[in-house]
Amino acid sequence: MAAPNRTVRVLYVASDLPCPPGQGSHLRILNVARQLAKAYSVTFVYAGPPAAQDRLEATRAVFGDIVVMPTVSWPLTGAAARLRHKVQFHWPWYHAAPVARSDKARFARLHREHDLTWFHTLAPADSLGLRRPEHAVVDLDDLNHVKYRLKLAADASLRLRTADRILAYKWSRWERRALDRFDAVAVCSREDRRVLGDHERIVVIPNGFDKPAETPTWTERRAMRLGFLGHLGYTPNRDGMHWYAREVWPKIQRVLPSVQMRLVGRHDPRSDFSHVPGFTHLGFVEDVTEEMATWSAMVVPLQFGGGTRLKILEAFSRMCPVVATPVGAYGLDVTHERDILLSSDPEGFAARCVSLLQDPAKGQPLAEAAWRTFVRHYDWDVIGDTIRSLVRTLAP
Known part of the structure; x- marks a missing residue:
């Protein structure tokens, strides 16, 4: 080189x-x-x-x-x-x-x-x-x-x-x-x-994460969607999504029956969520920009893991709001309700997702603050x- x-x-x-x-x-x-x-x-x-x-x-x-x-x-x-x-x-x-x-x-x-x-x-x-x-x-x-x-x-x-x-x-x-x-x-x-x-x-x-060539702009979310980005063959991702599907998703669906959950990432036979109502696994997507722009939030429900979550930085770089567990946001310079929403219990996690789904405009100040955090620390x-x-x- x-x-x-x-x-x-x-x-x-x-x-x-x-x-x-x-x-x-x-x-x-x-x-x-x-x-x-x-x-x-x-x-x-x-x-x-x-x-x-x-x-x-x-x-x-x-x-x-x-x-x-x-x-x-x-x-x-x-x-x-x-x-x-x-x-x-x-x-x-x-x-x-x-x-x-x-x-x-x-x-x-x-x-x-x-x-x-x-x-x-x-x-x-x-x-x-x-x-x-x-x-x-x-x-x-x-x-x-x-x-x-x-x-x-x-x-x-x-x-x-x-x-x-x-x-x-x-x-x-x-x-x-x-x-x-x-x-x-x-x-x-x-x-x-x-x-x-x-x-x-x-x-x-x-x-x-690589900084986009152009500064992203906030777009209003019209679809009733949440999303997850990551390879489900990775044990912390798989375990976190099983916890989310079992403990969090039913609570969201009780309030918003038409909500959709979109999974982006390589498929793994140990992580088949096709039986979960409202879940759609898109598999690997080369450029997730357009897909992520339809999500009211990216969810990061990890219960364990090391390092820091690049998926959160990718969401920040695209002005997509994030709801995560504290473990999911481990190691990142973020603050609850400033540039991210955090909760470790199923009720709180579901409530934060529902809040952004019912009023997507609440995600705009979060996403804009997250972009500033990204530019300052993670470019x-x-x-x-x-x-x-x-x-x-x-x-x-």
Whole structure:
């Protein structure tokens, strides 16, 4: 990727390929690397499972030539493969399979040739066997121990609560050690910085969203619609929408029987809402601008999860009012009744949705304030200044 200033060389390392973007972490990787490339020479390294060729080609189309270091694991099938997947997905010291020894040596040479190495999450550093790399930043864009801690309240059984309590403890220790391993730790929010210890070497780099080419304008909502945006294969999204369909939606329908609920995002067989009266699943929509302009509000009913919700920032960027749980709005610089409506209980959540459906004009001041919040804090060009400031501080 071309850069106007090549005096600083940055090695950007990720365990996932961001193109085409299909989830929040992809957008984080893509935009942080792009902001770095605006000022520095960036080499993109992929250290993760063997990747599909189309994803490699799509990522190369953005970053040019990328360095690929696939992780290696023993081939397993059946129950053994499922067990390994579960262990690697959840347990911190097994979450990253190693790369080949030759790739570790190749990476060591690359690391020496660059001024700063930026890791997206701990996974690629662990795959490469790096305990204390010099001149290095790790971006913890999703604190796993926060996710498991929040999930405790939603767990239905003692077995799940016990497992998540153990995982929250294990991940907390693993993630807090990042300060001992790296020169700086990037997180998504002040809340994440606080739970890691509020150290001066923890830098808040918020998640963002691309600013529209033209400033959006408020349009009056005429359809009796609410909407949800997100992949329902993601457990927090799926769990939140099941809670909403079970606890909130019937309360809304009792007041407004003709209301519609529109779901936008990839379908998942575990999340079939076709049996819920009033629900319509549109699947993936390339450009949601026109669809979202018909919603009286986007709902974000998450009960647990880590990081920050890009769906809220997307709604803000399109002047769509948002009703969310406090967990759904975790980490965002928002205030109830200023730029968002918040409620953690089904009655309050339903009442806020009904209020916007019955009087859509109430959404205008919320949406306009949300746009101002977005422009001030969550435009990637604004966030880029913080990213480049960190590089100037750390690069030798």
